[in-house]
Amino acid sequence: MIRLAVVSGKGGTGKTMVAAALADISGMPQVLADCDVDAANLEFLFHPRRLTTEEFRGLAAARIDPERCRDCGICADHCRFGAIVRNDAWEVDALHCEGCAVCTYVCPVGAVSMKPRLCGEIYTSATDRGNLAHARLFPGSGNSGLLVTEVKKRAMRLADGADLLLADGPPGIGCPLIASISGMDAVLIVTEPGVSALHDLERLVTVCRRFGVRIFAAINRFDLAGDICARIEGYCEREEIVVAGKIPFDTSVVDAVRNGRPVTQGDSAAGDALRALKNTLFAELGLS
Template identity: 85%
Template sequence: MIRLAIVSGKGGTGKTMVAAALADISTVPQVLADCDVDAANLELLFDTRRLTTEEFRGLEVARIDLEQCRDCGICADHCRFGAIVRRNDAWEVDPLHCEGCGVCTYVCPTGSARMEQRVCGEIYTSVTDRGNLAHARLFPGSGNSGLLVSEVRKRATGLADGADLLLADGPPGIGCPLIATISGVDAVLIVTEPGVSALHDLERLVTVCRRFDVQIFVAINRFDLAEDICKRIEDYCEKEGIVVAGKIPFDSSVVDAVRNGRPVTRSDSAATDALRALRDNLFSELGLR
């Protein structure tokens, strides 16, 4: 099974649009994973039926046992994040400010402060009209999104029986969620756009991806909005030996498709033609038929 991650150096490049389009016109059995857990929306573009829902417990948070607490306030004095506050004439932990460092448990003379795992999100498996989907939702203010991405990857692998392709919609940027997404994949498709910041972020992302020994491909979305910068991106890719698998023109039908909650490839358009060419080039390079 080929594991392919669709990623981007910055948000707003059209990464999820490309991922949904490739999933929609894929010619091989596949399983999908939405690894952009901070803003997962791949399911919005397909007919989805939920199979399972699990709690995700990530970062630990402090809790004070009021029955043991002597009201000394030592924990509050040592908390650098202001997470231990005075409410109703007692000390308690504000979970939105607690960073899980555990200092309060170390300094508490009575053992009243304890670390407990908290529910940080939910992990889902679903059936779509284009294959099984593993996805998740990270609750606002919660951390450990990289760990949640790893859990999504595990669920997708569990759903992959008989699949020739695992297609993951990754997060933007180069942080922990991106690392968890591309670890162990065979190839990445970087979706970029003709902008100075996008080119800079593309260069950073390529540097990170090369440390994971994966095949790297590039797709340039809205390439015709700034063809001079598009040429700079192509020159950079040629210099680095990276295949530009496709160039997608600006097309208002893409906006219409997203507004209507469907992949753009379900209607005829210039963008659809370009995305089909992208699929053909990419699948040929990956040995998928």
Template identity: 75%
Template sequence: MIKLAVISGKGGTGKTMVTAALADTSGVPQVLADCDVEAANLSLLLSPRRISTEEFRGLEVGRIDPDICTDCGICESHCRFGAIVRRDDAWAVDPLHCEGCGLCAYVCPMGAIEMVSHVNGEVFTSETDRGYLAHARLFPGSGNSGLLVTEVKKRAMALSKGADLLLADGPPGIGCPLIATVSGMDAVLAVTEPGVSALHDLERLVTVCRRFEVRIFVVINRFDLAEGICQRIEDYCGKEGIVVVGKIPFDPAVVDAVRNGRPATRSDSPAADALRLLRDTLFAELGLS
């Protein structure tokens, strides 16, 4: 099974649109994963039918037992994150600020603080017309998104029996969620656009991905909006030995498709044609039929 993540160095490049198009046209047995747990949008384009919902518990947070606490304030003076607060004239832990380090429990002379599990989000298993989908929702203000991404990937792998492709919609940027997404993948498809900041972010993205020894491919979305910068991106990829597997033109039909909650490949348009060609070129590089 080939494990492929669609990623981007910045938000708004069309990453989820490309992922949905690949899922829609892959033509091979596949399982899908939405690893952008802080803004999971792949389900908006694939009309999933929910199978299961489970709580996700990330790192533990502190909890102060008021019956044991002597109000000494040592925990508050040691907490670097401002998570120890006064509530109802007593010390308490604010779970939105607690980083789960456990220092408060360590320094408490009375043993009044314990570390307890905390619900940070939900993990979903769904079924679509293009295969099973593992996805999740991180609750607002919650951390540990990298752990939740890893959990989504585990669910996808559990659903992958008989699949030739695991296709993951990754998060933007180069932080912990991206690292959790790329880890263990065979290849990544970086979606970029013709902009100076997009090129800069692509360079950072490539630097991170190369540490994981994955094959890197690039597709340039809306390439015709600034063909000069598009050429700079192609020159950079050529210098780095990265294959540009597609260029997608700006096309209002893509906007209409996304607004109507369907993959852009379910229409006849220049962008849809480019996305189908992208699929053929990329899958040939990956050895998928």
């Protein structure tokens, strides 16, 4: 099984659009994973039928036992995040707690402990294009990298008989991205002809190189700035990165997203370009 992650150096490049198109036209047994847990959108294009729902408990938060607390306030004095507040008794505002556990060390009577907090939910679902592992991170919650790892674990459990694991990864180069590309065979970086996008592409390639994955690129809306598109192609040539495809600006993409479907489910210039991209990419990966 080939494990492929579709990623981007910045948000708004069309990464999920490309991932959904590849999933729509792959033509092979596959399992899907939406690793962009901070803004999971793949489900909106495939209308999944929920199979399982699990709680995700990530970063621990402090909790004060009112029976043991002696009302000294030492924990509040040492909390640099202002998470310990006084109401009828000393309490922890979990939204502000950063999980540093300093309060547990300074409490003279051991009234403060760390408890895992509910940070989100993990789902497995069925779609017309294969099973999907996805998740939702609750607002204000952290540890999205850990949640991405859990999503990938669920995807692997669903991968029996699949020839392709296709993951829609997060933008950027942070912990969620690292969790997404770890253990993958290849990444497809979706970029666009902009100065900031080129800069972020370079940073993302530097990170991906450290994980030994094969790197491919796709340039979305390539015809909006020919000079910068040429710079991106020149960079990829110097780095020996195959540009698997270039997708033109096409309002059909917006129409498809608004109607909750991959753009490849209709006739359009962008759809044709994505089909050509898929053929080039899959040939490079040895997928029939």
